Amino acid sequence: MDKLVFVTGHKNPDTDSICSAIAYAELKKKLGVNAVPKRLGDINRETEFVLKHFGVEMPEHLFTVKTQVADLNVDQAFPVSSDISIKTAWHLMKKNNIKTIPVIDDHERLLGIVTLSDITNNYMDALDNNTIASTRTTLRNIAETLNATLICGSQEDFETTGKVVVAAVEPDDLHSFVEPGDIVITGNRLDIQLKALEYGTTCLIITCGGDPSQELIEEARSRNIVLLTTPIDTYTTVRLVNQSIPVGAVMTSQNLISFNIDDFIDDIQDKMLKTRYRSYPIVDDNNRIQGFISRYHLISQRKKNVILVDHNEKSQTVNGIEEAEILEIIDHHRLGDIQTASPIFLRNEPVGSTSTIVANMFFEMGIRPSKGIAGILCSAILSDTLKFKSPTSTYVDRMTAEKLAEIAGIDDMDKYANQMFKEGSSLQGKTLKEIFYQDFKDYTFGKYRIGIGQVFTMDREKISEMEDSLIAFMKQLCAEKGYHLLMLFVTDILDQASEVLFSGEEKELISLAFNVDLGENSVCLPGIVSRKKQVVPLISAAVDK
Incomplete structure (x- = not known):
């Protein structure tokens, strides 16, 4: 279905304004338009009586049609959990040609963002060899990053508190480098492997596709030590192992600038110009990520589509109308000061009610309004013409109201109108x-x-x-x-x-x-x-x- 179209009457709405908006939105929907009626203020008691009498829902309040973040063609977000490795995040960025990834929690709420720069800076600054321990990297991340096979041990056994060590010395010299809780990377020398277990390593990684001996496996199991083998050579293993740390360790979460999907463009432009980041996360009211916005998105604004009924003056219409696209005007008042950027459909007739025009548009198109729609249209005509006594009332208004009354099941229009006026004219409890x-x-x-x-x-x-x-x-x-x-x-x-x-x-x-x-x-x-x-x-x- 096409983009959403708002159908709205004027501010401080009367019965004709509300009912014509509801009915015309219904007609447009039957014609394949994604139209929704809106109101620009609280309804009066007369209108409340009419809607309740015919079982028609009150439109939602529309406060403005100014351009919002939701109206932009923003970048799609590819959220990840905080525990995935930076290597996985890197590949996700390359695959989708993006430079920023949002990090979310189990409820899909935004925790932070990871940029390409965050990953590269972390990798280039990785001079500390205890990064795996300090970032609480999981065994699963290490195994996935190194394409390793778990021979024995589990995540429960993997409680590294030390550093990453490459065992490239004689077995007797290993004690100078390996401490309890360390991760040791080694080749296929059994003597070095056993010495590493003896000195308290928490995880032993055998490179070059080495096949661990049964003796080594049994020793590792007896000490609850994790044993991994990887087909990757030792040099590449050393390069890759720090890429297993979780993105949660490198993400930006403090002083994070984000925008709400309902924020107005006017409100976010200054902040974007002052901060000058590449992109900014967009969230909803529940802090769930909706996408990313950059400065260049501001030129891709999609104006809101609006149809005005029962008015055509700027002072009476919705706030922000200058930023919206007016598609149609259906009215029975004098022509006002609203200007449009391109030609539109305008129907302006000298009748007593806009609802008269809308009802006849139903009939002209061969569409029979429902009982409820016919009822509120008839009510609006009776209201705006003061039961055909107003000097604005025409023969067309009366004939249209009679036809609608028959559809709506109003047997006595005069009696119904008096009841409606009585309900509407009550001032009890009003300020x-x-x-x-x-x-x-x-x-x-x-x-x-x-x-x-x-x-x-x-x-x-x-x-x-x-x-x-x-x-x-x-x-x-x-x-x-x-x-x-x-x-x-x-x-x-x-x-x-x-x-x-x-x-x-x-x-x-x-x-x-x-x-x-x-x-x-x-x-x-x-x-x-x-x-x-x-x-x-x-x-x-x-x-x-």
């Missing part, structure tokens, strides 16, 4: 901030930043009790966020009228737009119920005067 932002949109009109919120209610008295507190909240918000004007339309669903609470230096725009005399912080506007059709165009015209 001032929640009330103000439950359906709020940011607009830019010329040089003015104006915010317009709307609250639908069937209990006007409850709002009246909160007016002073709401106005104080708006005044504070104007000062903090730099708004020229804030308006909150408190719309009475039954009386089809709105009271406007306002704050800001440019409040005279309201007087110009609606030709009314203003109170100190409020004004009543009979017949005004639609922000899209009755408010935004008039405010825009007032700004232009």
Whole structure:
């Protein structure tokens, strides 16, 4: 399936924003697109009621579409455990043409990294002949590195505490070099082999494919000494034996710089430029390795794909939209300020609800929406058109809603709408901030930043009790966020009228737009119920005067 596509409505989502996103994502999936609905804020009570009523899951919250590490074509990781030999790690690097390997624990969590430089530096600096003991190298590593055969002994018997010695002297002189716990490398001279056992070696390695005598084997067993034979010559054996040490002994684990798969590119660029390492490990939230990133990966960014529904203004859309690829816009509002790098599919119709457009796209393509999808689309149309009483409502909205109601099993749309409005207009338990932002949109009109919120209610008295507190909240918000004007339309669903609470230096725009005399912080506007059709165009015209 193609890359993931996010379908999202606007910030401070209403029912139409959420339901149209869910439904359009479902339609795109039926058309073979890997689409997922998202939301840009908490849902209101009306939307919660609708989704619960029709058994549809709430979309997950999308906070940003800024480019993240996950959007890059990073290098694959080839993790190893800390006990494998550096020789094995070296061959893994050569085989996969890589220079860095992550070291992980038994739970696949990152312990450190081993680079080509770590291995070569260790090999070149190996002047200490007790490296095998100090790194607690296992017998298995030694046997694998030397391609050796175990004649007798076991890992339990292999408790080297000394150094590696090459027995290249006469037997009587060996005592000057071999101490208990040493590893002795020798050829096929039985007298030297027996002397090494006598002096307490913990492991005897016979080179050149030497065949140990039965006497030697029995002596080694009696002393619990490990006996190995290798087909490799003595010189090569000496060169290779230190390559058996575990990568855990040479890996970098302290002050390790790693990035999370969800980190934003903007956040990691400076750190990469300051440290200048060849590559950096990428981990998930459980510290499990996901790959490696280098500076050149920053030019291979894959933008997130986004479809916008029920809005087309930058101030209302997801954070980081300038770093994303907008594929489509499905909307019923005025054209805003969003710009795209290439042509896109745009469907913008003068209807009362984006859900009307989405529903008809189902029908045009011969796809019957499921009961749940039909139910939430019908609900969104009823909500956005105020049960077809809004001036934005059209004949198309009504006909589409009736068709959807039949599919969804809504026998009485009027009764269902009243129930939905009642659930949605309840303000019980809500804070001032929640009330103000439950359906709020940011607009830019010329040089003015104006915010317009709307609250639908069937209990006007409850709002009246909160007016002073709401106005104080708006005044504070104007000062903090730099708004020229804030308006909150408190719309009475039954009386089809709105009271406007306002704050800001440019409040005279309201007087110009609606030709009314203003109170100190409020004004009543009979017949005004639609922000899209009755408010935004008039405010825009007032700004232009």
